[in-house]
Amino acid sequence: MEFYLGILQTIGFHTLLGLSAYLLLLTGQLSMAQVGFFAIGAYASGILTVIYGLHIFLALGVGAVTASFFAFLVGFPALRIKGLMLVIATIAFSEIVRLYFFNLRWRIEKGGVEVGPDGAQGFREIRYFAANGWEPYQIVSFIWIVVILVIAALWWLDRVKVGSVLRAVGEDELAAQSSGVNLTIVKVSAMTGGGFIAGIAGGLYAHSTTYVDHNSFTILLATFAVAYPILGGLKNVFGTLFAVVFIQGILIEGLRFLGDYRNLLFGLLIIIVMNFYPKGLINIPIFNFSRRTKKGDT
Amino acid sequence: MLNIENIGKNFGGVKAVDDLTFRVDKGEIVGLIGPNGSGKSTTINLICGVFPVDLGSISVDDRNISKLPTHERVASGISRTFQNIRLFKELSVWQNVWVALQKDSYQSLGWMQEWFGNSKIQKERIKEILVFSGLGDRFDDLAGNLSFGEQRRLELARAIASKPKLVLLDEPAAGMNSDEVADLRQRILDLRELGLTVLLVEHVMELVMNVVDRIVVLNFGKKIAEGNPQDIQKNIEVQKAYLGGA
Amino acid sequence: MGIGFIDILQSLIDGILFGSIYALIGLGFTLIFGAMEKLNMAYAASSIGGAYVGLGIATLFSLPLVLIFFIGPIAAGLLSILVYLVSFRLIPASNHLGSLMASIGALFFIDEVIIHETQGSPLTFPELGIFSEAYFMLGDLGFRGDLIFIMIFGLVSMGVIIYLLYYTRLGLATRAVSQQNIAARLCGIPIHATNISTFVLAGILGGFAGCLAAASVGVISPLLTIPITIKGLVAAVIGGLGSIRGAIIAGLLIGGVENFFLLVRGVNERDIYVFLLLFVFLVLRPNGLFGNEISRD
Numbered sequence: 001m002e003f004y005l006g007i008l009q010t011i012g013f014h015t016l017l018g019l020s021a022y023l024l025l026l027t028g029q030l031s032m033a034q035v036g037f038f039a040i041g042a043y044a045s046g047i048l049t050v051i052y053g054l055h056i057f058l059a060l061g062v063g064a065v066t067a068s069f070f071a072f073l074v075g076f077p078a079l080r081i082k083g084l085m086l087v088i089a090t091i092a093f094s095e096i097v098r099l100y101f102f103n104l105r106w107r108i109e110k111g112g113v114e115v116g117p118d119g120a121q122g123f124r125e126i127r128y129f130a131a132n133g134w135e136p137y138q139i140v141s142f143i144w145i146v147v148i149l150v151i152a153a154l155w156w157l158d159r160v161k162v163g164s165v166l167r168a169v170g171e172d173e174l175a176a177q178s179s180g181v182n183l184t185i186v187k188v189s190a191m192t193g194g195g196f197i198a199g200i201a202g203g204l205y206a207h208s209t210t211y212v213d214h215n216s217f218t219i220l221l222a223t224f225a226v227a228y229p230i231l232g233g234l235k236n237v238f239g240t241l242f243a244v245v246f247i248q249g250i251l252i253e254g255l256r257f258l259g260d261y262r263n264l265l266f267g268l269l270i271i272i273v274m275n276f277y278p279k280g281l282i283n284i285p286i287f288n289f290s291r292r293t294k295k296g297d298t
Numbered sequence: 299m300l301n302i303e304n305i306g307k308n309f310g311g312v313k314a315v316d317d318l319t320f321r322v323d324k325g326e327i328v329g330l331i332g333p334n335g336s337g338k339s340t341t342i343n344l345i346c347g348v349f350p351v352d353l354g355s356i357s358v359d360d361r362n363i364s365k366l367p368t369h370e371r372v373a374s375g376i377s378r379t380f381q382n383i384r385l386f387k388e389l390s391v392w393q394n395v396w397v398a399l400q401k402d403s404y405q406s407l408g409w410m411q412e413w414f415g416n417s418k419i420q421k422e423r424i425k426e427i428l429v430f431s432g433l434g435d436r437f438d439d440l441a442g443n444l445s446f447g448e449q450r451r452l453e454l455a456r457a458i459a460s461k462p463k464l465v466l467l468d469e470p471a472a473g474m475n476s477d478e479v480a481d482l483r484q485r486i487l488d489l490r491e492l493g494l495t496v497l498l499v500e501h502v503m504e505l506v507m508n509v510v511d512r513i514v515v516l517n518f519g520k521k522i523a524e525g526n527p528q529d530i531q532k533n534i535e536v537q538k539a540y541l542g543g544a
Numbered sequence: 545m546g547i548g549f550i551d552i553l554q555s556l557i558d559g560i561l562f563g564s565i566y567a568l569i570g571l572g573f574t575l576i577f578g579a580m581e582k583l584n585m586a587y588a589a590s591s592i593g594g595a596y597v598g599l600g601i602a603t604l605f606s607l608p609l610v611l612i613f614f615i616g617p618i619a620a621g622l623l624s625i626l627v628y629l630v631s632f633r634l635i636p637a638s639n640h641l642g643s644l645m646a647s648i649g650a651l652f653f654i655d656e657v658i659i660h661e662t663q664g665s666p667l668t669f670p671e672l673g674i675f676s677e678a679y680f681m682l683g684d685l686g687f688r689g690d691l692i693f694i695m696i697f698g699l700v701s702m703g704v705i706i707y708l709l710y711y712t713r714l715g716l717a718t719r720a721v722s723q724q725n726i727a728a729r730l731c732g733i734p735i736h737a738t739n740i741s742t743f744v745l746a747g748i749l750g751g752f753a754g755c756l757a758a759a760s761v762g763v764i765s766p767l768l769t770i771p772i773t774i775k776g777l778v779a780a781v782i783g784g785l786g787s788i789r790g791a792i793i794a795g796l797l798i799g800g801v802e803n804f805f806l807l808v809r810g811v812n813e814r815d816i817y818v819f820l821l822l823f824v825f826l827v828l829r830p831n832g833l834f835g836n837e838i839s840r841d
Contacts, residue, residue, distance in 0.1 A: 030644070080826075081826060081830055084577075088583075099812070099815055099816045099819075100816065102812060160413065160415065161414070161420075164393040164396050167388060167389055171389070172385075172386060174348065174384065175380065175385070177368040177369050178372065178377070178378050179372065179456060180369050180372035180373055181369055181397065220652065263656040264660070267652035267656060268649065270645055271653065274631070275646060278635070278642050
């Protein structure tokens with residue numbers, strides 16, 4: 001049981017991370033910075049519950065706002081650079097954030113023990129859930145309530161004008177501008193929103209594993225974050241969810257008997273999908289259980 | 299309406315547009331013609347703010363717009379179509395129009411409703427525009443699945459969705475057969491019926507000569523002639539430019 | 545702390561000498577970008593992979609260790625072809641992000657194969673023989689023999705590249721393809737063959753860089769891949785994507801900056817400043833030192 005709850009948790013964080021990248025990909029921004037925002041959310045909310053003793057909801061909220069604030073700041077230089085340059089810049093951003101936390105020491109005495117981030121040793125004992133008597137199933141349910149809320153919000157976004165505007169910017173910036181769309185507002189908002197989602201994901205991750213260090217926030221994780229929506233396809237939010245379940249649930253957990261070789265499969269999967277299904281797995285006929293054509297519904 | 303005064307634009311030392319001055323009055327249909335590379339498309343792009351002018355000024359209704367970013371020029375009443383169709387192909391036909399729908403076309407709605415509402419008023423307005431553009435039956439289709447002629451019409455629909463005063467058409471007849479050109483001609487006249495002003499950049503003389511009130515001729519980025527279609531046809535300078543003699 | 549002027553100068557010298565490795569990797573990124581306007585994210589991985597193959601073959605057949613420096617680059621060149629075939633060949637030229645993602649896939653694939661084959665532990669890499677023992681003094685400043693060797697080696701390979709690009713038919717074809725893709729095709733230049741030769745060239749260059757990097761550290765580990773990838777990319781961007789001299793100068797600059805901050809801020813914080821340097825450039829000079837407007841669309 002514990003095992004399955006663990007997988008559900010992992011799928012939950014990864015879905016949130018993937019959705020934060022999905023929101024940016026809609027506007028045509030391939031951002032490797034999501035893992036940086038994830039790390040900021042994790043450390044910020046962890047510090048708030050551990051050092052300041054805040055309630056988890058408040059800590060998660062403030063953590064997410066902090067992450068989205070940094071995303072907002074990243075959003076402006078990101079306007080000037082596009083495509084491949086943005087990828088490189090956001091990789092560098094995520095690495096700066098990771099190295100910052102690698103060096104962050106903030107230890108205080110609490111109840112006779114030292115707590116707080118301890119540089120390379122990581123940030124241990126983010127024990128809010130255990131200390132407040134949350135059962136594992138309650139934690140998992142909480143994570144999934146957040147996941148469902150985010151999925152619902154992004155689904156709804158595609159029903160209102162914002163969704164069309166985001167996708168219009170992703171398809172053709174000049175045509176969108178010439179239709180009266182303010183690129184700055186749209187792209188910076190998408191970055192901010194993506195930072196918010198990644199920030200919540202980070203907070204949930206830190207509290208449910210009780211331990212984070214800089215190794216939790218590598219470029220590999222950033223690649224996972226963008227790979228989910230790209231592999232799943234941008235047609236709708238379920239592509240991302242599907243890709244997470246496929247990779248984390250089937251490829252990594254389901255194929256345990258393959259041992260080490262599973263790690264090879266992720267790289268291989270990206271290569272195969274990019275070569276043969278550039279619009280994502282959800283467009284492959286056998287997986288196409290979603291709506292066949294995009295219709296503007298009401 | 300549109301007042302262009304002494305504008306100039308250099309690309310790496312080449313004068314794409316050189317000291318160009320002309321005006322378009324309210325309700326007029328003006329043709330902008332010239333041989334390939336004469337600076338027509340550059341002029342359109344300068345008016346829309348794709349790149350800034352190096353010199354001179356562009357104003358709409360006496361308001362100088364030469365420093366405004368593209369989307370603010372749209373808000374001040376300019377919209378356009380593209381020479382090589384640039385629709386949002388992955389969006390449906392009505393969503394293409396939705397993106398361009400400006401707030402003042404349904405002023406009763408507030409800011410929140412504009413961006414997050416999915417209200418009836420917007421849908422009705424979009425339907426109206428699509429029917430006007432002859433796309434009433436393609437409401438839900440993906441823009442990328444439309445035929446070439448329909449894509450041109452959708453671009454036109456998107457261009458009028460922002461409630462413009464002035465529409466810039468960049469070679470709308472390119473690649474059309476003569477039936478389609480005749481249809482396009484009617485649609486341009488319909489725009490005038492709506493009270494819009496039109497600046498038409500075009501190569502297809504069959505269209506230009508039959509629809510415009512006035513023609514401005516460019517060559518090497520300079521204006522070489524201006525006048526009504528009959529005069530332009532007789533103009534020696536223009537004939538020389540088109541024959542490559544200028 | 546008492547860091548004197550001489551210490552700073554010494555660390556800058558060591559850093560700039562070691563920076564030739566970043567220059568080589570940055571050069572590889574820039575060559576491929578110049579040819580295809582695409583990033584080959586697997587580039588550093590195939591370079592390190594080549595060094596591994598060189599080490600593996602030399603150990604397996606008990607060959608003289610100097611042969612690693614021949615086998616490694618050749619293997620890296622072959623790996624580079626493989627990367628081209630799986631990440632670039634079939635993906636349309638307009639789909640930049642498709643190739644980018646596929647080559648990131650190839651990066652992790654190569655890395656995981658290495659981890660799998662070596663059980664994740666670093667291997668000892670032969671040092672540069674007599675060069676690693678040599679040490680020259682010039683006044684108060686010292687010059688490490690192996691670093692000088694790396695520098696000289698780097699400069700020679702860069703010279704060869706520039707010669708190939710500007711004075712041979714292959715180079716002419718490569719530049720033609722990168723500047724006027726369609727026109728080049730109409731002139732009968734085979735696009736794919738030209739691209740493959742660019743990849744091989746870059747791959748061989750990377751293989752040398754991989755071997756040199758491993759030799760100067762004395763160990764080789766898959767953990768080298770990501771940092772070298774990122775610093776190579778930073779070098780290519782700071783130099784201006786597509787600019788050869790830019791990549792070289794920026795690579796040396798990064799080496800110097802890295803070692804300077806190693807001295808004043810320590811090993812844990814060093815890389816932060818290297819990456820911040822990238823942001824300084826992106827804000828002040830988004831096209832890099834010698835970049836043109838291409839990268840801004």
